[in-house]
Amino acid sequence: MAYDSFNILTSSCVPLPLENVDTDQIIPARFLKATKREGFGDNLFRDWRYNGDDTPKTDFVLNNPTYSGKILVAGRNFGSGSSREHAAWAIYDYGFRCVISSFFADIFKGNSLNIGILPVTVSPEFLDKIFRCIESDPKTEVIVDLPNQKVTIAATGESESFDINGYKKHNMTNGFDDIDYLQSMKAEIAEFEKTRI
Amino acid sequence: MSKKTLFDKVWDAHMVKHIEDGPDVLFIDRHFIHEVTSPVAFLGLESRGIGVLFPERTFATADHNTPTINQHLPVEDPLSANQLKALETNSGKYGISHWGLGNPKNGIVHVVGPENGITQPGMTIVCGDSHTSTHGAFGAIAFGIGTSEVEMVLASQCIMQPKPKRMRINVNGKLGKAVTPKDVTLYIISQISASGATGYFAEYAGDVFENMTMEGRMTVCNMSIEMGARGGMIAPDETTFAFLEGREQSPKGEEWTRQVAYWKTLKTDEGAEFDLELTYDAADIEPQITYGTNPGLGTGISRNIPKASDVKDGEASYKKSLAYMGFNEGESMIGKEVDYVFLGSCTNGRIEDFRAFASIVKGRKKADNITAWLVPGSHIVEAQIKEEGILDILTEAGFALRQPGCSACLAMNDDKVPAGKLAVSTSNRNFEGRQGPNSKTLLASPLVAAAAAVTGKVTDPRVFL
Numbered sequence: 001m002a003y004d005s006f007n008i009l010t011s012s013c014v015p016l017p018l019e020n021v022d023t024d025q026i027i028p029a030r031f032l033k034a035t036k037r038e039g040f041g042d043n044l045f046r047d048w049r050y051n052g053d054d055t056p057k058t059d060f061v062l063n064n065p066t067y068s069g070k071i072l073v074a075g076r077n078f079g080s081g082s083s084r085e086h087a088a089w090a091i092y093d094y095g096f097r098c099v100i101s102s103f104f105a106d107i108f109k110g111n112s113l114n115i116g117i118l119p120v121t122v123s124p125e126f127l128d129k130i131f132r133c134i135e136s137d138p139k140t141e142v143i144v145d146l147p148n149q150k151v152t153i154a155a156t157g158e159s160e161s162f163d164i165n166g167y168k169k170h171n172m173t174n175g176f177d178d179i180d181y182l183q184s185m186k187a188e189i190a191e192f193e194k195t196r197i
Numbered sequence: 198m199s200k201k202t203l204f205d206k207v208w209d210a211h212m213v214k215h216i217e218d219g220p221d222v223l224f225i226d227r228h229f230i231h232e233v234t235s236p237v238a239f240l241g242l243e244s245r246g247i248g249v250l251f252p253e254r255t256f257a258t259a260d261h262n263t264p265t266i267n268q269h270l271p272v273e274d275p276l277s278a279n280q281l282k283a284l285e286t287n288s289g290k291y292g293i294s295h296w297g298l299g300n301p302k303n304g305i306v307h308v309v310g311p312e313n314g315i316t317q318p319g320m321t322i323v324c325g326d327s328h329t330s331t332h333g334a335f336g337a338i339a340f341g342i343g344t345s346e347v348e349m350v351l352a353s354q355c356i357m358q359p360k361p362k363r364m365r366i367n368v369n370g371k372l373g374k375a376v377t378p379k380d381v382t383l384y385i386i387s388q389i390s391a392s393g394a395t396g397y398f399a400e401y402a403g404d405v406f407e408n409m410t411m412e413g414r415m416t417v418c419n420m421s422i423e424m425g426a427r428g429g430m431i432a433p434d435e436t437t438f439a440f441l442e443g444r445e446q447s448p449k450g451e452e453w454t455r456q457v458a459y460w461k462t463l464k465t466d467e468g469a470e471f472d473l474e475l476t477y478d479a480a481d482i483e484p485q486i487t488y489g490t491n492p493g494l495g496t497g498i499s500r501n502i503p504k505a506s507d508v509k510d511g512e513a514s515y516k517k518s519l520a521y522m523g524f525n526e527g528e529s530m531i532g533k534e535v536d537y538v539f540l541g542s543c544t545n546g547r548i549e550d551f552r553a554f555a556s557i558v559k560g561r562k563k564a565d566n567i568t569a570w571l572v573p574g575s576h577i578v579e580a581q582i583k584e585e586g587i588l589d590i591l592t593e594a595g596f597a598l599r600q601p602g603c604s605a606c607l608a609m610n611d612d613k614v615p616a617g618k619l620a621v622s623t624s625n626r627n628f629e630g631r632q633g634p635n636s637k638t639l640l641a642s643p644l645v646a647a648a649a650a651v652t653g654k655v656t657d658p659r660v661f662l
Contacts, residue, residue, distance in 0.1 A: 019514040020391060020491050024628040029607040033262065033276035035236035035283045047630050052616065075511065077392040080425065080491070081628060082607075083327040084234065085343035106361075106395055106427050107327060111343035165359065167219025177345065179245065182353035185214070185222065186250070189355055192213045192224050193251060197317075197448075197456075 003116030005175035009098055009144045010154065012069035014061055015134045021074055022081035023108060027090045029082075040086055041093030062094075066138045071098045073130055073142075079108025088112045098144050100151065102127045113168050114177060120144060120151055126160045129153065146173055200466040202363050203432050204398050207338045207463065211321045213355060220357040226320040228255040228350045229306045230293070232262050232284040233609070234325030238348035239287040249291040249351045256315060257288045257295040260305045261326075262609045265572050265599035268298050277610065291351075304575020304601040307331040307543035311415065312577050314444030318433035318460040323350060328543045328625065330421040333430035334414035335437055336463045338398070340428040361427050362472040364397035365465070368405040370479030375658045377553065378413035379545060379623065379642035381405060382420040383485035383495045385477065390509045391493035395425030397473060400465060405479050406431050411440040412549040419544045420625055423492035432464040484658055486530050487627050487640040489518040494627075498645065498657050502528045521629055522637050530639075530655050537620035538569045538650040539632070540643055541599075542606040545623035546574030548581045550643040555590045557647035557661045563595035564653030570612055571596055572604040594651070608633045621649040 031043040048060050056063040072091065078101040079087060088111040091099065097117060102124045104112075112119045122130075133140040133153050141154040146169060152159035164172075171177060182189070201209070214222040230238075235257070242248065249255065262277045272278040281298065288295035296302045302309055307328055310316045318336035323329060327341035346356055366385060386393075399421055406414060414431050421429030438457055441447045448456045487495035488502045494510070496503065502519070504526045505512045519526065540546075540554050551573065563569060571591065573579040579601060582588050588598055605612040606624035613633030614620045620638050623646050627638040641649075644658040 017513070018517065019511045022491065022626075022628045024607075024626065024631050028630055028634070029261075029609045030613075030634075032233050032609065033274075033280055035280055036240065037237045047634055052634065075514065077395070077425070080391060081327065081422075081626060083325060083341035083343055085237075085325075085345060088343070103392065103395070105392070105425060107341055107343065107422075110358075111345065114343060114345035165219050167216050178357045179241075179345075179349050179352050182222070182349060182355055182357070183247070185355070186353070189213060189222075189224070189250070189353055193354060196211075196224060196226055 003175055006097065006116060006118055006146055006172045008146065009070060010141055011071045012139050012141055013071040013073045013130070013134055014067045014069055015131055016061060016072060016074040017131050019075040020077045020080055023079055023084050023087040024081055026079070026087040027084065032084060032086050037089055039093070040090040041095070044090040044094045070096055071100060071142055071144065072096045073127070073134065074099060074101045076101060076103040076124070078104050080105040083107045083111070085111045085115065088115050088117055092117050100127065100130065100142070113172065116172065116175070118144065118146060118172060120162045122151060122160050122162060129158060200469040202465045202469045202471065203336065203400055203430060203463055204338065204363055207319055207321065207336070208360060210319070220359045222355050223321060223358055224355055225323050225350050226254065227315055227322045229310055229322070229324035229329070230255060230257045230284070230347060231306050231324070231326065232259050232280040234344050235287065235347055236280060236283045237344050238351060241348040242351060247352055249293065251354045252292040254354060255293045255351065256310070257284055257293050258303055258306050258309055259284055259297050261603045261607065263298055263602040264610050265602050265604045265612055268600045301576050304577065305543045305546060305603055307419065308546060308574030308578065311335065311411070312444065312575060314441055314447035317441065317447070317456070318437060319463050323356060327422045328419050330426070330428040331415050331419040331543055333418040333421065333428050334411060336430055336433035336460065338428060338430065341422065361398040362396055364394060364399045364426070364473040365471045366399055366401050367403040367474070367476040368479055369403040369476070370405065372405060372479045373483060375484050375644050375662050376482050377642040377644060378409055378416040380482055380485045382417045383487065383492070383640060384482045386420065386424045386493050387485065387495040388477070389424055389475065391423060391491040392425040394421070397426050399426045399429040401429055401431050402465070407434065410549060411436060412547045415547065416544055420492070423625055433460045484642060484645055486645060486655065488522065488524055488530055489515070490521055490627055490629050491518070492625065492627060492640060494518060495640065496530070498530060498655070502526055502530065531657060533619065533655045535567065535621050535649045535654055536618040537614050538567055538646050539572070539605045539620055539622040539624060540646050541570065541572030541574065541604055542624035543574065543603070544625045545643050546572060546578065548578050550623065551578070551582050551587050553643040554647040555587045557644060557658060558594040558596065558651055559590045561594055561651040563650055566653045567650050569596050569650050570599060570605055572599045573601050575601050596650070605632050607631065621646050621655065
């Protein structure tokens with residue numbers, strides 16, 4: 001499924017300074033019953049965002065109008081647990097295009113890259129800086145520059161570089177996915193298959 | 198020739214291509230699909246106008262979203278019924294074998310794969326489910342994938358993955374009384390945290406794993422993802438071959454002999470290097486129980502809940518976790534009143550787990566305050582429970598057996614632990630609301646679950662054995 005290409009994103013941020021945010025919190029299993037990729041953003045962080053009677057929990061950051069933007073900033077080990085890509089879909093569908101953390105769970109990171117969300121891993125110190133800037137000014141803008149692999153806090157000019165392999169970077173900046181690539185290898189794969197039981 | 202790890206040997210044998218400054222293109226021998234993470238992948242194929250490249254390498258079973266009672270009746274929840282129907286339709290359309298509800302081979306994907314001999318040593322195996330790591334027990338590279346990757350495997354039988362780092366976890370010595378494979382894995386995770394193995398693929402080595410049954414090895418490998426590892430594997434040996442011989446899809450005749458000879462080469466070479474190596478002593482492990490909201494927050498059952506200053510997680514997250522559970526730092530776990538007991542899941546839903554549970558409840562009665570859900574991992578496990586007389590023991594003690602499925606492990610179906618209730622579960626995750634909105638989960642072994650089921654509270658199973 002193609003997605004919009006990602007180059008330079010300048011946006012304010014939504015802070016979630018918690019560690020070990022697992023994919024069951026990002027989207028609980030009872031909302032995985034769809035057969036189409038539609039409407040998952042409505043249930044993003046469902047049980048942190050809404051009470052049992054569906055009224056919003058006013059103390060949760062997504063219900064706080066002070067914070068908005070296309071960048072989610074989260075504590076370490078974001079996206080642990082289940083491999084459900086629905087977690088990445090919910091984040092994308094809600095309107096985020098980038099998650100910044102000091103550490104991501106492997107499967108979540110892969111799923112995000114596959115659907116056009118950029119997971120940016122920064123040092124714990126830089127993550128802390130971003131959180132502190134947002135705390136003092138909720139409108140703090142962060143510039144995520146994928147071609148130059150650099151993340152910058154707009155107001156202070158402080159920046160840090162981040163890693164991404166050349167293949168994925170090329171895909172993200174062009175909106176390509178892996179299946180486009182694998183389709184071009186079909187003959188090679190068919191030969192290889194003959195050697196496997 | 199350079200010395201290789203077991204992981205390297207299997208990975209390298211499946212590498213179709215390495216992309217410069219990018220991932221490897223890895224061939225996938227076996228692909229499992231289920232109703233929840235596959236429908237959008239099939240829609241993707243349709244929108245691209247492409248088909249399934251090797252449908253005989255994909256196997257479908259319905260498990261995540263199925264009821265565990267009255268499976269002969271139409272599924273009541275229209276959304277669940279729709280997903281099950283989509284799996285059946287998509288499998289039929291592309292020629293994929295499908296074990297739906299009512300099929301005698303139906304059950305949890307990570308239980309039915311091995312018991313039908315689909316899972317074999319040296320294979321690469323993926324599924325849109327993080328507990329695919331289970332199949333590593335056979336010396337396979339097995340890991341969970343997202344839906345985009347499910348589509349990728351259907352379309353090309355390959356996946357694009359950067360090669361993880363290598364890690365070996367050694368546990369040597371003799372396990373103590375009532376210490377099961379579940380306790381070994383919960384202990385390891387409590388030592389290295391829920392993210393301690395992120396970026397790695399683990400190999401489990403040492404006599405504790407060598408002496409384990411295949412069921413026990415599956416429990417250990419299953420939980421690899423709970424320490425962040427992409428997967429975990431154990432070198433195949435005579436225990437592995439004995440388990441596989443004669444199973445429906447296992448190799449037969451000369452092919453069996455040829456494969457066993459190959460499988461015997463699947464072990465880490467002496468002197469091969471790991472990026473990280475950890476060693477534990479079996480004598481340090483007692484029956485385990487978790488007290489927090491990730492699987493790393495666990496401890497020996499006789500110990501107290503650690504202080505925030507003694508844990509690796511950040512203090513704010515740790516305190517939030519204990520507040521959710523309603524527990525305090527320094528408290529004892531023993532004696533906490535329990536409401537629900539869940540025996541089942543891809544972690545502990547196999548015959549050995551039911552034998553263990555029955556060994557404690559035999560001749561005793563279910564406590565009045567306990568609601569117990571006993572859910573076999575497959576129809577084959579269910580049949581064995583009946584054949585071995587375990588059902589009689591359970592019934593006598595006041596327990597009922599449900600029908601196979603993932604059930605209360607992720608609570609997608611009606612098996613939801615109510616808000617505020619405390620469950621002792623043999624499953625794999627104790628995340629907030631995992632077993633139902635606002636429910637609370639203590640992860641433990643089938644023996645600890647049985648001890649709670651007959652006493653109504655957290656109880657050290659050693660008092661019964």
